[in-house]
Amino acid sequence: MKILITGGAGFIGSNFIRYLLASRKDIQLVNFDKFTYAGNAENLADLSKDPRYALVRGDICDAPALKSLFAAGFDVLVHFAAETHVDRSIENVSPFLQTNILGTQCLLESARRAPKLRFIHISTDEVYGSAPAGGTFTEVSALDPQSPYAASKAAAEHFVRAYGNTYGLDFVILRCTNNYGPYQFPEKFIPLILANAGDNKSIPVYGDGMQERDWLFVEDFCSAISLAMDKARPGSLYNVSAGSPQPNLHIVRAILQILGKPDFLIQHVQDRPGHDRRYAIDSSKIRTELGWGPSFTFEEGLRKTIAWYQENREWLDHARSGEYSSYYDRHYTYRSETFRT
Numbered sequence: 001m002k003i004l005i006t007g008g009a010g011f012i013g014s015n016f017i018r019y020l021l022a023s024r025k026d027i028q029l030v031n032f033d034k035f036t037y038a039g040n041a042e043n044l045a046d047l048s049k050d051p052r053y054a055l056v057r058g059d060i061c062d063a064p065a066l067k068s069l070f071a072a073g074f075d076v077l078v079h080f081a082a083e084t085h086v087d088r089s090i091e092n093v094s095p096f097l098q099t100n101i102l103g104t105q106c107l108l109e110s111a112r113r114a115p116k117l118r119f120i121h122i123s124t125d126e127v128y129g130s131a132p133a134g135g136t137f138t139e140v141s142a143l144d145p146q147s148p149y150a151a152s153k154a155a156a157e158h159f160v161r162a163y164g165n166t167y168g169l170d171f172v173i174l175r176c177t178n179n180y181g182p183y184q185f186p187e188k189f190i191p192l193i194l195a196n197a198g199d200n201k202s203i204p205v206y207g208d209g210m211q212e213r214d215w216l217f218v219e220d221f222c223s224a225i226s227l228a229m230d231k232a233r234p235g236s237l238y239n240v241s242a243g244s245p246q247p248n249l250h251i252v253r254a255i256l257q258i259l260g261k262p263d264f265l266i267q268h269v270q271d272r273p274g275h276d277r278r279y280a281i282d283s284s285k286i287r288t289e290l291g292w293g294p295s296f297t298f299e300e301g302l303r304k305t306i307a308w309y310q311e312n313r314e315w316l317d318h319a320r321s322g323e324y325s326s327y328y329d330r331h332y333t334y335r336s337e338t339f340r341t
């Protein structure tokens with residue numbers, strides 16, 4: 001099986017590449033990534049000698065680059081590449097329109113011409129907007145995105161469906177909840193808590209910290225994607241969640257407790273504008289139809305995550321200092337050029 005991954009140098013993409021290489025023998029994987037600030041070549045450093053894996057630096061908005069890439073012929077494309085940080089989308093919307101909407105459409109143009117390609121589109125529960133108290137969204141609930149990031153992801157999904165309906169593209173959309181685990185860039189909630197607590201620095205918590213999120217351990221999401229590659233019906237859509245929503249403040253307290261750090265490190269800061277109060281989705285469809293379920297409780301996933309950050313202090317230091325950003329140029333250019341010719 002030849003698999004194209006976009007955005008595989010980011011958090012979930014790099015975990016997914018690792019998951020596939022560990023769980024499947026007969027695959028060839030190409031990771032196509034622009035290496036924005038969120039792309040970290042150190043996430044995949046130990047895989048660079050695996051003959052089943054190749055890395056190509058490129059932008060999903062670059063149609064000629066995609067044309068030459070698709071000439072390799074792929075069976076499956078898993079589309080992770082995106083601008084992903086809500087706070088950044090509030091600061092500057094343009095990169096979100098460019099990559100998440102136009103980039104996805106550019107990728108779809110190449111994908112629709114590729115014979116027998118399955119397009120797995122990675123979306124988010126944020127497309128539903130904030131859930132009412134006690135309620136959960138199913139796959140047929142209306143989309144009501146509330147942040148520029150969420151709006152760009154909702155728009156991207158519409159194009160994926162439109163390409164399925166109009167051109168017969170075989171697609172699957174997965175809407176997952178917040179992921180956590182190894183290799184997550186430390187601007188995001190859980191690694192930020194771990195990094196700051198480790199340095200005895202204050203931990204910023206938006207507003208009262210009672211925003212509810214349903215955290216999913218990244219390895220569990222990887223198993224859902226892998227199942228969808230093999231078993232989902234063309235044109236299907238699945239919510240993916242662990243099913244144990246809890247307030248942000250509880251997460252911070254749980255981490256501080258495991259680390260043996262004091263609660264006074266918590267610092268409430270002004271809430272994010274338009275901050276969704278509650279995300280809650282019903283994932284019974286993927287559990288029933290594909291037989292998926294999470295393998296890790298939140299407690300287990302959190303302990304594994306904390307242990308990983310503690311054992312990989314150098315990765316965290318490089319991510320925080322910016323040193324990671326030169327890693328690609330120092331190690332990978334030759335492999336990328338080899339693939340292109």
Ligand SMILES: NC(=O)c1ccc[n+]([C@@H]2O[C@H](COP(=O)([O-])OP(=O)(O)OC[C@H]3O[C@@H](n4cnc5c(N)ncnc54)[C@H](O)[C@@H]3O)[C@@H](O)[C@H]2O)c1
Pocket residue numbers: 006007008009010011012013032033034035036037038039040058059060061079080081082083084085099103122123124125153176177178179180185
């Ligand atoms: N992390 C989460 O909790 C979460 C939750 C729901 C959905 N998602 C979705 O999952 C996907 C992956 O999220 P993540 O957290 O791993 O993201 P990330 O920010 O860690 O990584 C994004 C990757 O995409 C690459 N990229 C960005 N623009 C590109 C472009 N124009 N061309 C090629 N590559 C480009 C970056 O270099 C980076 O490697 C995204 O589509 C995101 O919307 C993430």
